[in-house]
Amino acid sequence: MLELLAPAGSMESVTAAVQNGADAVYLGYGDFNARRNAKNFTHEEAAAAVSYCHLRGAKVFLTLNTLLTDRELPGAARVAEEINEMGVDAVIVQDLGVARMLRQVAPDLHLHGSTQMTVHSLDGVKQCADLGMTRAVLSRELSRDQIEYICANAPIEIETFVHGALCMCYSGQCYLSSLIGGRSGNRGLCAQPCRMKYGWGSRADEYPLSLKDMSLASHLGELEQMGVACLKIEGRMKRPEYVAIVTGVYARALREKREPTAEEMAQLEAAFSRQGFTQGYFLDRKGPEMFGTRQEEQAPVELYAQARSTYESGENRKEPVHLYAMIRAGEPAQVAAEDAQGRMARVEGPVPEAAVNVPLTREKVEGQLSRTGGTPFTCEKLTVRVEEGLSLPLSALNALRRQVLDQLGQARAALPERRRGEYHPGVRYENPREAPSLTVSVRSVEQVTQELLALGPARLYLPCDEGAACPDVVRRCLDAGVEPLALLPRVCWDRELPQLLRELETLKGLGVREAMAGTLDGVRRAVELGFLTRGDFGLGVYNSQTLKELKKLGLKSATASFELKLAQIRDLSKAIPLEAIVYGHLPLMLTENCIVHNHTGQHSCGGGQRLVDRKGETFPVVKAWGCRNEILNGKTLFLADKAGDYQRLGLETARLMFTTETPEECVRVLERYQGRGRYKPGDLTRGLYYRDVE
Secondary structure, three states, X not given: OOEEEEEOOOHHXXXXXXXXXXXXXXXXXXXXXXXXXXXXXXXXXXXXXXXHHXXXXXXXXXXXXXXXXXXXXXXXXXXXXXXXXXXXOEEEEOOHHHHHHHHHHOOOOEEEEOHHHOOOOHHHHHHHXXXXXXXXXXXXXXXXXXXXXXXXXOOOEEEEEEEEOOOOEOOOOOOHHHHHHOOOHHHOOOOOHHHOOEEOOOOOOXXXXXXXXXXXXXXXXXXXXXXXOEEEEOOOOOOHHHHHHHHHHHHHHHHOOOXXXXXXXXXXXXXXXXXXXXXXXXXXXXXXXXXXXXXXXXXXXXXXXXXXXXHHOOOOOOEEEEEEEEEOOOOOOEEEEEEOOOOEEEEEOOOOEEOOOOOOOHHHHHHHHOOOOOXXXXXXXXXXXXXXXXXXXXXXXXXXXXXXXXXXXXXXXXXXXXXXXXXXXXXXXXXXXXXXXXXXXXXOHHHOOHHHHXXXXXXXXXXXXXXXXXXXXXXXXXXXXXXXXXXXXXXXXXXXXXHHHHHHHHHHHOXXXXXXXXXXXXXXXXXXXXXXXXXOHHXXXXXXXXXXXXXXXXXXXXXXXXXXXXXXXXXXXXXXXXXXXXXXXXXXXXXXXOHHHHHHOOOOOOOOEEEEEOOOOEEEEEXXXXXXXXXXXXXXXXOHXXXXXXXXXXXXXXXXXXXOXXXXXXXXXXXXXXXXXXXXXXXXXOOOOOOOOO
């Protein structure tokens, strides 16, 4: 049967999840997880949660799914040592450097690739497998045909979300909270600015970025047939009653192989929803009907009270056991217990005496042994042998039952034997002292003019579709001595892959030798096609260990996360050459839902559409590969007057990212960064390079 994975923000939520049928729970421990503002577990609480869950047949997964700095990795390694010792079953990770550290410190601990890794295709799953992960959590945006295809071909387990909040942006690719508020979703402190009001004119009077919660409760049988290994409920920030209600509905439906009843669906909605639920992504029906907001309503007091009773009134969850008893003359009474996994406990009691009046019968023994109330066990089967004419106090039988079940419980909660290692940062690479060369990325071929090429950027990143459709632009780059690179989309579903491969083969035929990829699947595709492959910002380079992992994957260079400060970029040990973005309208969101089409009913994202927020700040919305949207920062990152700062970071290259600029502006910007002209954008920002991001 499918594994049902429930959220746990507290020990009470652990109890609520397990007592209502969860097969596993996931929880945060320490400061290195994607819900840092949740009440995370102390060491004692986490150890107690593991023991509690293992006794009752549930697994515990720990979240270490944020990007960490070099300074934070030793602390995360200590956390890894502790959770390895306490018997946590798996760790959910986003950061490739964290995964590398975990393989050193706890080599026997299973790694699960977080949805924060933006795994949305078979190639991404295969790359996770190559990195030593045993499970990948797919992006929430995928439709059922894509999930089914991945499951049918995946070399590792697949986990999908089935209930809870939907982020507007592909997880792991959102920078909205950090760039406008200094709180990073990739660092576990998302402020959820997507739930605020935005508009298209001068007024923020809509909620175009606030999706309804998802619920796939009516598709559980379909997901099981697809081969999904685990169904995940979102909600570590939610109260225990919510966990109990949602877990209970899904667990009963899975156990009884049915869809939830109308009453159960009403309970799910009462527990938490945003004007109902959506299955839009799963059914491949994107559109405005997927959006909703949280309505202020009174808490469902009666429903919550009913939910609390499921985990506050004793043991509702019972693990089946097989009990054995042997009562023979002249020998100590023996009782044994065996669970479904084959673990066994055995105890001995007093020697039975000859019966004076009423002899002990098999039925009496069975009656006493089957009384497992108050324990996490239920007697599924009894095998009892009693010789005739013997007597044994019923209190002795009761004591034997308690002892054997206690011993079995200890065996179930016993800590596993695991290898232990140490975290070694490894060799440190000295920063190159030369000033970085300038590279350029464009969004359209119109921005690639002869004037721009004449300025001699070291490399020019050209979107695959744009370059393949305009071979003359590629030839002009080559003729000008400017290296053109195929810029892969960060998101490309498996059903879209043939189109992307055609574009890449076209570019290869035109003489393009290098490619830039911003997600794991893109890296794998580019390397397999024989491109010299470089890593883009979407890979989340936040520490030196990630650079080592990317080198192992075959990358020739990488791009630093623009959530790092300049000093942090400087201090990275650069196992491969590093690039930083030093100009442009930084990308804030990459969305599967076309918000322009939702608003206008037309595919007009090339027409200069802009969102506006409550403070009057504007955000350009542009078309991304595959009819997706990219929301950009309205303020322009500008560091031309800070050249001395970024030139001392040990970078190989510094990138100018052109998006909404005119061809003339592109030329003026590049000239300014080369030390000529006086260009300066009207509304500029220094990004996060000079300020801390939480």
